[in-house]
Amino acid sequence: MRTDITNIHKQTPHTGLTEALEVFAGGTSVHFNTGDWRNNTPVYHADKCRQCLLCTPCCPDSSIPVTDGKRAGFDYDHCKGCGICAEVCPFDAIEMKAGNEV
Ligand code: SF4
Numbered sequence: 001m002r003t004d005i006t007n008i009h010k011q012t013p014h015t016g017l018t019e020a021l022e023v024f025a026g027g028t029s030v031h032f033n034t035g036d037w038r039n040n041t042p043v044y045h046a047d048k049c050r051q052c053l054l055c056t057p058c059c060p061d062s063s064i065p066v067t068d069g070k071r072a073g074f075d076y077d078h079c080k081g082c083g084i085c086a087e088v089c090p091f092d093a094i095e096m097k098a099g100n101e102v
């Protein structure tokens with residue numbers, strides 16, 4: 001059975017899932033708010049940020065958007081709180097705090 005993954009949601013029974021959870025549609029990750037299960041949350045300190053943009057490509061969830069060549073906040077709908085951005089920031093502009101509250 002092949003199922004359009006864009007129709008899968010929290011209430012979907014196991015019979016409605018794709019076999020082996022295969023993905024049959026592209027560009028669907030935006031529909032899944034993986035930030036729901038974040039345990040730790042990055043906090044951005046704009047006063048320390050020097051816009052080196054090192055953090056942006058290191059984020060495995062593309063949750064550090066860049067607009068007009070500058071980063072600002074986080075996409076908390078998709079940030080999973082892995083902490084990689086805080087580790088790579090050379091200027092301590094990102095702090096990790098416990099919990100998923102923004
Ligand atoms: S790595 Fe740190 S200093 Fe560089 S853009 Fe990201 S938050 Fe700003």
Ligand code: SF4
Pocket residue numbers: 042058059060061062063064074078079080081082083084085086
């Ligand atoms: S904590 Fe992880 S997922 Fe969230 S913005 Fe930083 S690198 Fe991306």
